[in-house]
Amino acid sequence: MHSNGHHHIPPVVTVQEFTEDVVARHIAIGPRYRRALMIFGVLFLLGVAAFVAKAATDGIGVDKRASWGYLAAITAYLLTTAGTAPLALIGLRAIKAHWRRPLARLAELYGLVTVLILLLVVALMFFIPSAMNRRTMYFQSDGVTFPGTLGKIPGAPHVYDLVLLLALVAGGIGLWWLSARADKGLIADHQGKPRNTFWGTAKQWKVQQVGLGLLGAAYFITAVGFITFFSIDFAMALAPGWKDAIFAPLQGITGLQGGLATLILSMYVLRRWGHFERYIFMEHFWAASKILLALCLLWFYFSWSAFIIFWYGRQPAEFSVMQLLYFGPYEWFFYGAFLFCFVAPFLTLLWNSVRKSATGPAIAAGMILVGNLFDKIRLYAGTWSVPNDQIADHAMSSVPLVRYPNALDIMMMVGAVSGALFIVLWMGRKAPIVSMWEMSEGLRLRVVRNFLRTRLTVLGKPE
Amino acid sequence: MQQRVVLSHEKINADLLKNVLKAPFWYWAIMGFLGAIVLVGSVTVAFLLNKGFGLSGTNRPIMWGLLIVDFVFWIGISHAGVMLSAILRLSKAEWRRPATRAAEVLTVFSLMIAALHPVVHAGRAWRIIYWAFPFDFSRGVWVNVRSPLIWDPAAIFTYLTGSTLFVIIALIPDMAVLRDRTSGLKHTVYRALAMGWRGTPRQWKLQIVAGFLLSALLLPVFVSVHSIVSWDFAVMIGIEGYHVTIFAPYFVIGAVLSGVSAVITMMILMKWMFGWGDYIREEHIENLAKLLVIIGTGWFYFFFVEFIFALYSLEPQEIALRELQAFTSPYGYLALVFIFLSYLIPIPMWLVPKVRRNLQIMFWSSLVVNVGMWLERFLIIIPGLARKQVWPFDWSTYHPSIVEIIIVVTAYALVFLLLLTFAKLFPLIPLFDVKEGQTLSDEIVIGKRRVPALRVEE
């Protein structure tokens, strides 16, 4: 809806202009990029060093879990921000929304961060006991302690959760590769080098289109599935008495919200510091912020659904869980999560004028990324601090005290995020940072015409 | 493939108004039949209120029976309206145009019928009508706002009011068209409903803004209605299989699934009954089916998580209940039928574009989805009550009585009756929406391809 009466016609760019512009930018890289890459690389190595130091001092093992909660938190954080960024792209591709085009490559790059998530999850596996005789997604019991079982599945939960994650990593790499190779050929053309795989025949384009569609659907389902298994096996199952069916879908929604927020913030960075104003403009932020607003409301809705059931039931086991997660040792993290994942972004994105700018949604996205971290800390650091011998009990006998991060924890968290950004920056050089084939397709489908007494954009909607 | 259909405004008016201006021959026969069922149902309800709730099949422990299942079902159907008209309007999907009014009207009527169910179901229906109202009618005693049965009417009536306003506002331009084409008593009524509409740009702008605002405001209401109905069950600790946190979004997405399926059924029926092949085309049904594939799969995820979580707890009574629901006769057979009808047959079928465009198959498949979803509500509510405690002394089985079955059938008849009445009085496809779609559709030529396009106002 136009609030001030005149239509916003986005800048008209031909495909030729666009291609030349982006190719030129891609070939020339500046010292700022190399500096950023080095900083992130060094921070990542420091994080690895902190991990090794912590392993030496605190030890590794199922009974040492309490001090490693922050590593689990940052893994979950990366999973629900970078790992879910491609989900936004996949959804938008499925509904054929035009405004996905500039953020496509960014989303695919974030999908590559799943490799780092794989390493982190492997490290976390050493702190999770086997699924036998306790509550997990694998319902394992010897039949005596708990009568309802699936028998014995060797390796549960480690092996199967890892297999699911490997599928996710494969999907993330596949999505990036299928999309990037079309552009790699274009860059090779402009550099005078021969193309080695992608020549742009009709069949290759068809394979790419079908492949991206199928792989996208597979990645979406695998991501939701892995978030389900990870959040249940690595958080909920470790807190006795916490039986919360909506927790996994809530983590899925948090993931969607975090993924979209990551993309919006990256889009803003690209526009502002990458000088992509001609291709990333108000329309993109406006459309993305509407969905972000909806996701904030959904976050609240799912969180409230969980809370009201526990609160109304007044059952002692669930009350201890509420103490652990909401009002007890981690209450400030909960308030921070609630404020930054819902209240502040909601009040920000509510206004049409904010949504129609670029900075407004970027600020909201930043708030969500902060809130997501608080949320993960209270969930993972909280549940990981429950003593291991209580894990099969009916309820927590006492709520563990809060554990704040120490210097090694902070270094590990900073290292993990830096590692993710390192991957994005490094792999971002392999192909243009905006997906050229997707943008060109969009530019061809957009025409400006006269209509009655005004000029209107006409968007093609091929089936 | 999207066809670009160009129809003149006169043809649109003539086609869509023909059943309003002159009823088809079969209309009165069907109305008579439905009216007879409603009459039988009303007499049955009166009989039930007179003799006592013992006429139903409920007992101790199964104190909530078929009527509550039907209540949840109709609330579910009512979610079609906001899904289609509000969400698709806000996201500017073109293919919503023929479906919006039918969906909104289905919402309004199914909500009204749903709201009647808990009243008939109460032991003293003549009291609950005004004691559940938020006013201290008797001796200064207010309602208990902690009870989900008070949240229910609050949410349902908010949704009903909002949806009715939505229908009315969207109707105004069409009322003006009717006002200008009728005379006598009909003219007076349509003139009053048209509220002085002249079609000036300012009036159009107000109408569109009102539609957008209502869409945005109704969205949280629509989510809250079925969530609150689900919390009728989820807040209970006394019943196995009820105290689950996922009920709210699970019910909501199930409601969207059954509601949108009902809209597909209704649209295909409208096309066959009123001959609206130019307005309800294969691409509309195809897009609705694509939407349902996604919603259905989301629903299946929630259903899977809900079922798995019973096993997650490793509690014997919870596991025993799921065994009852899934593997013990008669619930086991119902469960098998339900999962095949609701998901395993229709959704994979709808992945094939040819199937999506075949209206015969779409009609029957969307119908069976709703049969399956009705069974789903039955399986959520009844088995938990049948095995209510951990000790078997009071376990029971549920045999619906003829009174309950008649009331359930009457509910369906009443909704169809109201829909057909609406179709006689007002056009079921919004005239101005179709005309707007015509105006906005365009074409782009790229190489040798003619690509259908949309004029976008920013």
Added chain:
Amino acid sequence: MVSPPRERKWQMVVDVDRCTGCQACVVACQAENNIPMNSESIFNQKRAMQWIRIERYWEGEFPNVKARFMPFLCQHCNNAPCEPVCPVFATYHNNEGLNVQVYNRCVGTRFCQNNCPYHARYFNFWEPMWPESMRNQLNPDVTVRGRGIMEKCTFCVQRIRRGELDAKRQNREVRDGEVQPACAQACPTNALVFGDIKDPDSKLHEFVESKRHFLVREELGTEPNVIYLSKVDLEAKEVAGHA
């Protein structure tokens, strides 16, 4: 000089070991509280009204069959799940620890019974009827309920009120054992003991401190006011009666 009455909290102890399953309590309750007569067809409809019921379970194979009896009545939970769900406030907790049912206010949604984990509430599916001759047996101290209303054990609140009024008139506290609900009065083995836990002289104290005491479905957090004493079964490996 009348001092205010001390705080009261009525509790009942049910000794499962002493219960013989004779159902004298059921009959006494039916007589005292104007409960409709249950015919065989009502039992078959699973709609029988028994404010206190004896659940009977058979254990073992012939010839080593044992019968286990478990009396169930409203537990008058301090954290009652039935109370928040009634839309019209027909059930609430009074300051003497009783869960009170207001018949005039009940509209019969049956939500309270669905949420009661002890199954202790009963619904009048039909208009309650008594044969002509039995009408004289109706207790004038207790409301006769109509159809569509929920009802349940009230710890014979009419007897509690009578006892409290008598004590107040005589300027004294209610003595331990003075107020007896019909079921406790009728029980031949003294399996049901009723009293005020806030009364320091009450007999309840020795039972509450017994090693055999347990609360039914304690993990639900309902905090019932009915305390059970488990059965002493010398032949059983573990003490029977725990749920």
